[in-house]
Amino acid sequence: MKFVFGVDLGGTTVKLAHFDGEGALLSKWEIPTVTENGGAAILPDIARALEQYMARQGLDRSDALGIGIGVPGAADEKGVVASCDNLHWGRLDVKAELSGLTGLPVFVGNDANVAALGESWKGSGNNCANMVMVTLGTGVGGGVILGGRQVCGVHGAAGEIGHMVLEPKEQERCNCGKCGCAEQYCSATGLVRLAKRRMATTGEKSVLSAIEPLTAKDVFDAAKQGDACAAAVLEQFYDYLGQLLANICCVVDPEVIVLGGGVSKAGPMLLEGVQAAFGRYVYHASRSTRFALASLGNDAGVYGAAKLVLGQ
């Protein structure tokens, strides 16, 4: 029986999964990511883990359709990674190296794009060919799927929507060095920053002022409990996020926008707030764009990696 491996390479652990030729997830496991020594052991470790798995399961390697892998960095269409800071990698031809180690075909993508591909295929996208996934975590990431395929970009930077400039007059700098990036407002960190900034400038009373360290979840919780300052901060957050998503629609006009990452745990409350703000900024033709919460959680990466193999 034909089979596929999906690999989601993160800075701490590597998630590996075995799929059948139809894309059903049969088994998954993890190994640690060893970043010492310029991350030199990472690909050999993955190759060994897959070899051992095949031996243990009695899988015939001639039935392997290939290995898909999502990496935490910009990957071009040839499977070459420019650099992955988290893995201590410089430029690396991941496709050639992993293929050389395993003798199997290898397909490479950026982790955010690959997770988007997974969600578009088996998650909230529900086999949707035109989708944008936005990951609201410590930063803001994204992946663009058009015609059922990940859009990589010529420099591997497609879907880097956290660095869309929403506020050219911003004075504080984003981690990328620019000012006014979406990530400074629409991430978990950005939401906390908006809350602290509001408390510092308005002097408003709020339950948030007593919380240290303040988290995005605290802001959502306080707003739910009627804290006016938290509610105003959330409105500001929704407004930036609505502008970001509407601006994305002007470029690629997807069918569905899927929200993932830690902030998406706020659930329906987040969806409702974002959709209202989106309505204020979206070009009329794209008004009916659908919204959904990501549904595959940590498995989005291995699903998308398998999809790289099974044909986008």
Added chain:
Amino acid sequence: MKFVFGVDLGGTTVKLAHFDGEGALLSKWEIPTVTENGGAAILPDIARALEQYMARQGLDRSDALGIGIGVPGAADEKGVVASCDNLHWGRLDVKAELSGLTGLPVFVGNDANVAALGESWKGSGNNCANMVMVTLGTGVGGGVILGGRQVCGVHGAAGEIGHMVLEPKEQERCNCGKCGCAEQYCSATGLVRLAKRRMATTGEKSVLSAIEPLTAKDVFDAAKQGDACAAAVLEQFYDYLGQLLANICCVVDPEVIVLGGGVSKAGPMLLEGVQAAFGRYVYHASRSTRFALASLGNDAGVYGAAKLVLGQ
């Protein structure tokens, strides 16, 4: 010999062109666009013009690979147009109707997307598969080409980059009903608006204040002649345009951005100003994105339409 027709349907004239099967332009001509009566005569007029041309040239219709047509409105992937205000059309299945009238395969696209496809194929894109074309005219239009294919969008609104919101605090309204759209700053009209706004608020002396009606070209000319107010207005214009183009790169990360439309007649001066501003807003990975001026002029539409037939 195999051949193709490319049609660029505008509000005043229809441009028609005959290409060989390799995409060489052999002949082109125009007919008027008759918009009376809900634009009912438009497609029959086009069909008749092509039939007459084939008869006159002794072309064998079995050699025709098809007709490509760009229309001034949102066209979905099935060739159905939602509405074209300029043509007085409501919803119309252009593909089915024109195919029924001619007995030939028909391929339909939005005019801005189709012009972008033409530029990416035979113009400044120089066979570039990943390109964004930005048309700076009365409004701001755009077309996104990825993998050598036009991106239509699920609602036909991909490439509607003129309606990306750059300035959420803007008080004046864009024609689309929203506030702060790129079109309010980056079009010929937008540039004039920026100039008038600056003169009204600063009271600065400028040669521009004596010119009525003021045009975008006047602003470029005055800046070239050392008018400080015009130069400051142009800087503001470049800044908005740089932000717009950098924001597009965050989504699709193209290889080349091609600038077309009336404002692009400002030439190298425009390119230089925009690239400097782009550098301030672009995410570092996309920093090497190339810029070019459109080179096909009014022929971009018929070239792109032919390319729709010849396979994107």
